Amino acid sequence: MIRFDILTLFPGMFESPFQSSLLQKAREKNLVEIHIHDIRAFAADKHRMADDYPYGGGGGMVMKVEPIAKALESIGPLESADGVLRVLLTPQGELFSQEKARELSRRRRLVLVCGHYEGVDERIREHLIDSEISIGDYVLTGGELAAMVVVDAVSRYIPGVLGNEESAASDSFSEGLLEYPQYTRPAVFGEWVVPEVLLSGNHARIERWRRKESLRRTLRRRPDLLARSRLSEEDKILLKEIEAEGKTVQSPESRVTSSQEEDGKAGLD
Ligand SMILES: C[S@@+](CC[C@H](N)C(=O)[O-])C[C@H]1O[C@@H](n2cnc3c(N)ncnc32)[C@H](O)[C@@H]1O
Numbered sequence: 443m444i445r446f447d448i449l450t451l452f453p454g455m456f457e458s459p460f461q462s463s464l465l466q467k468a469r470e471k472n473l474v475e476i477h478i479h480d481i482r483a484f485a486a487d488k489h490r491m492a493d494d495y496p497y498g499g500g501g502g503m504v505m506k507v508e509p510i511a512k513a514l515e516s517i518g519p520l521e522s523a524d525g526v527l528r529v530l531l532t533p534q535g536e537l538f539s540q541e542k543a544r545e546l547s548r549r550r551r552l553v554l555v556c557g558h559y560e561g562v563d564e565r566i567r568e569h570l571i572d573s574e575i576s577i578g579d580y581v582l583t584g585g586e587l588a589a590m591v592v593v594d595a596v597s598r599y600i601p602g603v604l605g606n607e608e609s610a611a612s613d614s615f616s617e618g619l620l621e622y623p624q625y626t627r628p629a630v631f632g633e634w635v636v637p638e639v640l641l642s643g644n645h646a647r648i649e650r651w652r653r654k655e656s657l658r659r660t661l662r663r664r665p666d667l668l669a670r671s672r673l674s675e676e677d678k679i680l681l682k683e684i685e686a687e688g689k690t691v692q693s694p695e696s697r698v699t700s701s702q703e704e705d706g707k708a709g710l711d
Contacts, residue, residue: 445475484512502560525550531585535574540615547599556585618671622652
């Protein structure tokens, strides 16, 4: 079970994403608890101003320190509480990854602070936050979409949320590789056929094929990941086979690989 507290100026943005699909089920099963806090409710003045002009001039508005400090206070004594992490969503933070999602899922509680406008008063970063996360090298209007991404990716690691824990283990990035191609019924759709090996019932062959396709796909699309992953002796053999097949220089758009041809199907990347 994990608890998320999200501090935002736009609570309405979270209504639909957290009321659908796996996250809704996870909440119903009490595996994931999500509390949304409206920062504006903690603004002291009568206009409920949570942002103000930047000192030193310049365009845009900056989110004020007091409403966020008070919102954090209202959640409880967080500093000393074991397992709690206060995270600011910001394009300047550590790049979010599958590894980071897994690491965060070990926390009991995550507090996610969503910035907006030009961002937040620097004193929030300095004194109220433990960690800063970016979901990518681009700038969003606000931290809300980033918080949703973090909640979704982290929740997948909470036992019971996925139903089938194996799927998280084989997901792309979990082992430092992209996942192998997946197929479902029908086995034949027009001229497009599922690789024969997947219908063979031979689990050892299927595992080998999946591992090889996972390596092939990572080599083609994300060689940076492959260079960082720990490869077994069997992986090295499979990579040699892939190289020998001489097809790895094809562009990612290329739809048919030699092994897929050998397996008797056209690839569906
Ligand atoms: C328009 S952005 C502010 C960007 C800020 N002026 C800067 O250059 O770093 C407003 C808010 O959106 C959120 N945000 C924008 N891009 C993000 C990203 N890539 N990852 C996480 N949060 C992001 C942050 O909470 C940020 O405070």
